[in-house]
Amino acid sequence: MPSNAFRFTLSVVSLFACVVVPSLGRAQPRSADDYVFLVKRFALVKNESVVSGNVGVQNARGKLKVGRGASVLGLGVGDRVFLNAGTTVLDVFANTLKFNPAKTFPGAVTQPVPFPVYVTEPLVVPDPFDPANFPPEFPITCGGVSKKGDKNEVFALPPGAYGEVKIAQGGRLVLSGGTYNFCVLEAVRGDISVAGTATINVRDKFGLGNQASLLPSAPLGADDVRINFAGKSIRISAGSRFTGRIFAPEGQIRLGRQAVVIGHFVSDKLRSDKGFTAFPPADAAVCGNAILQGAETCDPPGVAVPPNQNLCRVGCTFCGDNLVQSGEACDDGNGNDSDGCRNDCTLPPPPLCGNDTVDTPETCDPPGSDPPPQGGNLCRTNCSYCGDATVDAGEACDDGNTIDDDQCTNSCTGGPGQQTSCGDDLVGPGETCDPPGSDPAPPGGSLCRVGCTYCGDGAQNSGEACDDGNLVDDDACRNDCTLMPPNPCGNFQIDAGETCDPPGSDPPPAGGGLCRVNCTYCGDNGLQAGEDCDDGNTDDQDTCANDCRVNQPPMCGDGSLDPAETCDPPGSDPMAPSGDLCGIDCTFCGDGFVDPDEQCDDGGDGDDPSDDGSSDCDGSSDDSSSCGGSSDSESSDASSSDAASSDESVSDNSSDCDGSSDGSSSCGGVSDSESSDDSSSDDSDSREQLVPCGALDDDSVECLDDCTLLPEPVCGDGSVNRICETCDPPGSEIGWSGVLCTTECTFCGDGIVDPGEECDPGEDDDSSDGGSSVCDGSSADSSSCGGSSDSDSSDASSSGGTSSADDSSGCDESSADSSSCGGTSDSESSDDSSSDDSSSEDSFCLPDCTLADPEDGDSSGCDADSEDSSSCGGSSDSQSSDASSSDDSSSDAQAPVWGDDDSSSD
Numbered sequence: 001m002p003s004n005a006f007r008f009t010l011s012v013v014s015l016f017a018c019v020v021v022p023s024l025g026r027a028q029p030r031s032a033d034d035y036v037f038l039v040k041r042f043a044l045v046k047n048e049s050v051v052s053g054n055v056g057v058q059n060a061r062g063k064l065k066v067g068r069g070a071s072v073l074g075l076g077v078g079d080r081v082f083l084n085a086g087t088t089v090l091d092v093f094a095n096t097l098k099f100n101p102a103k104t105f106p107g108a109v110t111q112p113v114p115f116p117v118y119v120t121e122p123l124v125v126p127d128p129f130d131p132a133n134f135p136p137e138f139p140i141t142c143g144g145v146s147k148k149g150d151k152n153e154v155f156a157l158p159p160g161a162y163g164e165v166k167i168a169q170g171g172r173l174v175l176s177g178g179t180y181n182f183c184v185l186e187a188v189r190g191d192i193s194v195a196g197t198a199t200i201n202v203r204d205k206f207g208l209g210n211q212a213s214l215l216p217s218a219p220l221g222a223d224d225v226r227i228n229f230a231g232k233s234i235r236i237s238a239g240s241r242f243t244g245r246i247f248a249p250e251g252q253i254r255l256g257r258q259a260v261v262i263g264h265f266v267s268d269k270l271r272s273d274k275g276f277t278a279f280p281p282a283d284a285a286v287c288g289n290a291i292l293q294g295a296e297t298c299d300p301p302g303v304a305v306p307p308n309q310n311l312c313r314v315g316c317t318f319c320g321d322n323l324v325q326s327g328e329a330c331d332d333g334n335g336n337d338s339d340g341c342r343n344d345c346t347l348p349p350p351p352l353c354g355n356d357t358v359d360t361p362e363t364c365d366p367p368g369s370d371p372p373p374q375g376g377n378l379c380r381t382n383c384s385y386c387g388d389a390t391v392d393a394g395e396a397c398d399d400g401n402t403i404d405d406d407q408c409t410n411s412c413t414g415g416p417g418q419q420t421s422c423g424d425d426l427v428g429p430g431e432t433c434d435p436p437g438s439d440p441a442p443p444g445g446s447l448c449r450v451g452c453t454y455c456g457d458g459a460q461n462s463g464e465a466c467d468d469g470n471l472v473d474d475d476a477c478r479n480d481c482t483l484m485p486p487n488p489c490g491n492f493q494i495d496a497g498e499t500c501d502p503p504g505s506d507p508p509p510a511g512g513g514l515c516r517v518n519c520t521y522c523g524d525n526g527l528q529a530g531e532d533c534d535d536g537n538t539d540d541q542d543t544c545a546n547d548c549r550v551n552q553p554p555m556c557g558d559g560s561l562d563p564a565e566t567c568d569p570p571g572s573d574p575m576a577p578s579g580d581l582c583g584i585d586c587t588f589c590g591d592g593f594v595d596p597d598e599q600c601d602d603g604g605d606g607d608d609p610s611d612d613g614s615s616d617c618d619g620s621s622d623d624s625s626s627c628g629g630s631s632d633s634e635s636s637d638a639s640s641s642d643a644a645s646s647d648e649s650v651s652d653n654s655s656d657c658d659g660s661s662d663g664s665s666s667c668g669g670v671s672d673s674e675s676s677d678d679s680s681s682d683d684s685d686s687r688e689q690l691v692p693c694g695a696l697d698d699d700s701v702e703c704l705d706d707c708t709l710l711p712e713p714v715c716g717d718g719s720v721n722r723i724c725e726t727c728d729p730p731g732s733e734i735g736w737s738g739v740l741c742t743t744e745c746t747f748c749g750d751g752i753v754d755p756g757e758e759c760d761p762g763e764d765d766d767s768s769d770g771g772s773s774v775c776d777g778s779s780a781d782s783s784s785c786g787g788s789s790d791s792d793s794s795d796a797s798s799s800g801g802t803s804s805a806d807d808s809s810g811c812d813e814s815s816a817d818s819s820s821c822g823g824t825s826d827s828e829s830s831d832d833s834s835s836d837d838s839s840s841e842d843s844f845c846l847p848d849c850t851l852a853d854p855e856d857g858d859s860s861g862c863d864a865d866s867e868d869s870s871s872c873g874g875s876s877d878s879q880s881s882d883a884s885s886s887d888d889s890s891s892d893a894q895a896p897v898w899g900d901d902d903s904s905s906d
Contacts, residue, residue: 028077028093028113029054032124032266036074036280040129040249043078043270045070047593048563049255053280058129060118064094067274067593069563079118084592128266129249140203140230142183149173149190152330152347159198167192167212170330175200187212191324194244197224207235210256213323214242218315222263222281236261238273241323245281257564274564297321302447306533307335308343309444319345343443353383363388373402376410386412396426422452432457442471445479455481473497474518474529489519499524509538512546522548556586566591580706589707600703715745726750748849759845 032038036053043057047067057064057078064078071088081094095112117123126133146163149155152170159178167173167190177196185192185202188209194216206229208214216225225244231251236242238256245264246253252269255261255276262279290300298305298312298321305312310319317325320343322333330341337343352359354366364371364379371379377386384392387410389400397408404410413428421428423435433440433448440448446455453461456479458469466477473479478497488495490502500507500515507515513522520528523546525536533544540546554562557569567574567582574582580589587595592603702710713721720728727734727741727750734740734747741747746754751762846852 028075028110028117028123029056030124032128033264035077035124036264036278037270038124038128038266039270040268044272045072045270046272046276047084047274049272049274049276049278051278053278056123058122058124058127060122077113077123079113128247129268131249134249135228135247137199137201137228138230140181140201140228142181142201142203154329170324172324182206187214191215193217194220194225196220199226199228201228202231204231205233206231207233208237208240208242210237211239211322212237213240214244216243225263234267297323304444306527307333310343311439311444311447319343353381358383363390376402377412386410394427396428422450427452432459432461445471446481455479472529474520489517494519499526512538513548522546556584562586566593589705594707598707599709601707602703715743720745726752749847753849757849758851760849761845761847 029035034054035056036051037043037055038058039056039062040058041062043055043064045051045055045064045066047069049067049070050073051071052073054074055064055072055076060079062078063080063082064076065082066072066076066084066087066089068084069086070084073088073090075091075093076083076089077093079094080096081092081098083089083092083097083099087099092109092111093113094109095118097109097111121127122129131138142161142163144161144163146165147155147157148164148166149168149171151168153168154172154174156174156176157165157180158176159180161181162183164184165173165182165186166184167187169189171190173187173190173192175192175194175196175198177194177198179199179201181201181203183203184205185200186205186207186209189211190209191212192208192214194214197220206227214225216222222243222245227244227246229246229248229251231248234246234248234251234253236253236255236259239258240256241260243262246266248267250268252271253265253267255270255272255278257273257275259273259276260278261276263281265278292299296316298318299316301312301316303312304310305318305320308320312318313325315325317323319325319328319331320333322331324331324345328345329347331345332339332341335343338348340348342348352365353362356366358365362383364385365383367379367381367383369379370376371385371388373387379385380392382392384390386392386395386398387400387402389398391398391412395412398412399406399408402410409429413426422431425435427434431452433454434452436448436450436452438448439445440454440457442456448454449461451461453459455461455464455467456469456471458467460467460481464481465483467481468475468477471479474484474497476484478484482496484497485495488501489498492502494501498519500521501519503515503517503519505515506512507521507524509523515521516528518528520526522528522531522534523536523538525534527534528548531548532550534548535542535544538546541551543551545551554560554564556562556565559569561568565586567588568586570582570584570586572582573579574588575590582588583595583597585595587593589595589598589601590603592601594601704710711717713719715722715725716729718729720726722745725745727747728745730741730743730745732741734749739747739749742754744754746752748757749761751760753760844852
């Protein structure tokens, strides 16, 4: 951004630095012309950019985002507004406002946006995005002659319809004004000059490449060039300049780094790179006010401008500004006069000159040779010469002879019969330059005077004390053609040509460069011998450093955090400790901005995806409580718990729970002596972290710490991550039982009656083993099959009974301890005075999740010869079972559906 504009920005920011205070009742602008940028859905003003005006988002749910260090020197209006650290927005209108609470920004906040905006109507009315309000040029038609310019080609087009028109590098297209219809209009490092008021309609593609431009000729302004665009994307690339109005209701405008735009812009979206600058049409440049604005490259006219000290023109541009302006054949912005573009912005002679062959229109070759007549003038660098009988550029005449006193002298400057005058653009006799005001050699020296002479021509003219024709200002003859006073440096007086005195003193600013032996110093705002630059200030970070050397442009890897970077150098750790490392482009995952290789970036607030929910429960677990159960010494009171809660827990059937577990509580059970108190617990809590079954909305998609988006949980992704899943992936085996996970990610034995199942025994029936119990005659502890151990006391007064009804338990008459199958021994006491014994008459759930009627056959393995019938439904010898209030019919109840509240405890 131009330095003066930058100082203006800083002054505005300082003026309005205050704490944000939300307010109500203010009115936001409702006209489209009140905004520099009016977008329909999304606007991004990226880091370090400056918009000298208002930015508004038209629709409900639209979002305005202002990047770190960016400035909106006006209003920021949107349904949702997001402001990063160091942001400057003078006034904010937002329904939803998010910003760093540790930071402040200037201006007032109106929240919410006053009714009825974003409730019943958009921000601007009438709505410019409604096709009914489009300009009459829509829909845009095109077709006709196509033109692809050659490198450095300048061509003009009259109003009309065209196909594809492209301007090549160094070329220029001149539009005379009127109405134009293009299918494609592109400038690749070239320029488009609009000489009259014009409406430019582009159907498919419009763009300006790096360092390209589209500018109206003076005195036209931004409102005199209107572009209607019907395509999807407009690109104004890095370093490009644009002045005009753009209406792209269905397209996105993308602004490149250091681009400068002036005008009014309406589009569906606005995206930008870092460091662009935008001005409203009212801020168009005023050439001559000594302030760089808009498309100006120098101001005021007449001053000498580096790198070649060419003069600033009347239109506030100069040869050497790296932009091909009107009247220039090229402009490479450097001081090399022998490359493809000369320092006077003209092209070198065509390659034919210098091949030792006199080709048309040459009159001599090679340059420097002595063409006829012998002893005359030498061949010039453009392969012409004075004496070739052709009046070339810069010649007043050329008679092709060697007679010096005829009407045309041998220097081709005229003679007795050839009258020349000062101001006729011909350097005649007695003249050393023409016309007055021009910049004769050496470039950047004194201008041509009214008498067509100049200081620096090597001839002492009237009013000059001397003229040595060089640019050395500290020799005997100064560059203003005055004599150097005898030994003035060191007399403690700052004489003409001096900026300090005596040598070694400390001139202002204090602490800057010391006075040299020639009474000049670095910092005097004058370019002295041995200096690359001198801007006269103490800013060591601008273009000219305080040692009068040109600062190198900021770059990734220089160890300094430049405007385009979020970290530096590459490989460093910008988010200590142990954050993502700085990338080779000096950005990193976690800087809050989505870089090209990232899917998202929330600034380091992403979730850790490392916990996939998979258990490591197996039989060797020493601490079984880690898998949902309680340890041996814990106390358990299930008097008010939901007996079905075990069916509601999240079960990842990839666990290693098996029959060898020393402590069954590691897989959801309770060990011999433990007691569990679940009187007030909600066993469904373990599901609260699961994702609801169904598609995720946008607000549920999370950005992970590696700047990738969390995949949407689905059946088949190998992880039980939705409330409708109990296994994953389909086809996997549940434990060692042989039960397979279905295509719906459920299985028989998960405690949930899924479609196609008549019932489901759940985990209490050892569903992990496929529904077949390991109870047999050798069972040492019969309580593992649904009963209670010899010394246990079980209070099931409100538990709902025993749900196990698997006839394949393996219990038989050889069982040494019948309590392992739930029976009652000889000495047991059973109080069933109030129980409902009808459960023995009901059907029960088989391991294949179908219902079976006990009358259809006794498959349980219990028979009349069994010595201990407790294995088929009773209690052990020393147990005391109080089932006075239990409902034995609970074995027929279905397991609760996932996500339902457990109301059985009520």
